[in-house]
Amino acid sequence: MTRILVVEDDPDIRSMLERGLTAEGFTVSAAERASEALADARETTPAAVVLDIMLPDSSGYDICRSLRSEGFAGPILFLSAKDEVSDRVQGLSDGADDYIVKPFDFAELVARLRTQLLRRKGLAERTTITAGRLSLDLVMRQARFGAVTARLTQRETELLSLLMHSPNRPLLRGEIFDELWASHGGLSLNVVDVYVGYLRIKLGDIARAGGPIIVTVRGRGFMLDLREASSDS
Template sequence: MAQILVVEDEPGISSFVAKGLRAAGHQPTAVATGREALAHAHTGGYDLMVLDIGLPDLDGFEVLRRVRGQGSTMPVIILTARSSVDDTVAGLEGGADDYMPKPFRFDELLARIRLRLRTETAPPGPTVLTCGDLVLDLLGRQVTVGGTTIELSARELALLEAFMQHPGQVLSREQLLSRVWGYDFDPGSNVVDVYVRYLRRKIGAGHVATVRGLGYRLVALPG
């Protein structure tokens, strides 16, 4: 269970995010101002921060600057209605680990949170996974196929990571639900099949084989 600081001044969004995080097994603390965010962050008791930019007192960029100025390496995911390239660059260069524009889907936010927490707490290990012509940079969140960079959503990225952590191994739908979604999900849902189709469209259908009655398997194709 991770302690997550949610900094959001819109009550509806704040409540929605906090409720979803609790359902996923995390412990959220919601605050509505930049000064509250700094006071909480200063305690060092949080594993990750979800930070809005348009706060009523301190701009979220200023909150981020001060948090990093205190030496904190806590992962920060910016969640904001500002979606211009300049704002994205400012957030990432200011020390944010990820950037999600509003409106957003909670499952994608949760996937990004899980990825950042896993990166932060995992013991030292390979940060680049390779399977044939597929290369996944875990820290840079970048995928290349035959040397060409492919854009994946956070959920697609998490699914590919699950496959690449177990190359050649058959993974059942239940295993993929547990590894990628990480919370109770209707076992009768076809969400895994849907995301496998999405993934195949982007990395090439031949990279993911269907093993009838069992699940899916990542296939190493030559570069």
Template sequence: MPQSKGLVLVVEDERNIADLQRRYLSREGFGVHVETDGVAALAAARRLRPAAIVLDIALPGMDGMELCRRLRAEGDWTPVLFVTARDEVTDRILGLELGGDDYLTKPFSPQELVARVKSLLRRAADPGRDPVRRLGRLALDTGRRTLRVDERPVELTTTEFNLLAFLMHHPEQVFTREQLLAQVWGYAGYRDTRVMDVYVSQLRAKLGDASPIRTVRGVGYGVTDTAR
């Protein structure tokens, strides 16, 4: 079957799990390249420029979090889906803070893995309705997927960008965490809505005092023309 949906780099040291991921992603038309240790995976990510990375955390050579950190430090914002046996909130938060875009805990359904990868790629490719959206000191270009604050470029992960784009397309509206997960991530019923707080915190840190994001206690988040 021709591979037309892009290359996915699978980084997994358990061969049976890697084979399962390869099989299901290939069925959906993705090209799949597998690496079993972090050092080789980093080299493969630099060489192959995949459309997405499915990344285990506990790896020989270099763990997945360090691999993600190095890619982001190099300016590589390829969507990253962490897959791990760890289910601690602190691990999930750390992975997201390092630039991960989503998190899947083992054991998982291979169909859910495929759905998460598709969702990541849709979010990365969606140009939005208006090419450029301005709000306060922010200029968000959804065609080029760039953000400028006071004409200064600011680097965002795929998920950070899509969250900010969604909020900026709905100014002065307030959304619950569940609504944002459904609209931005593309699926509802996510068991840990606290990940939304992590992304909002990261966005605020990157935007500084130009951040238009406001918290409505007991409800959720929205944006306003007055930075808070």
């Protein structure tokens, strides 16, 4: 059965999530402190983590960064009362796949959790994609151009994957937003520009090595320019 780790210090919410997710067919383990959560994740390797931000001994942001740095590739969903756009952006930047604001609808949480698990299953079936000489490992979240590599967050990986599926063709900001962020209420189209900026920085060494670059197409959006293709011809 699919194991879900719930990290929540409110005993009522934690108990409700344990009961509800168990009724939905998941195996559930629960923790109320960051230290317990990290120990559980290292021992059991859950399929996904539902994670509160405000915990007694640490921050959910810290847990998320620790899990990603240790190679955890499953979905991480933040569940928090912190509802500012800046909070959501930080959570997604730290490697989370989704951000749900309390109070929440349990059915929506389950739907989003299943969507992320299905997406991960699809990624596992196709672990690497290529565009020209650029390759992207979807599981390890690593871009490679020749001997040059770049480690990415999950959201940066999804953005680069989207651009790589349509190389040399502009994608509208709205197209990118609808694909990657439409389900995250409260976010605006500006989040696309923010993450394009992050991705450009991460791909800096690859660009300097003659690899693809992300260009802004005025009035349109963004495009992955496979400039190395023309230099080889």
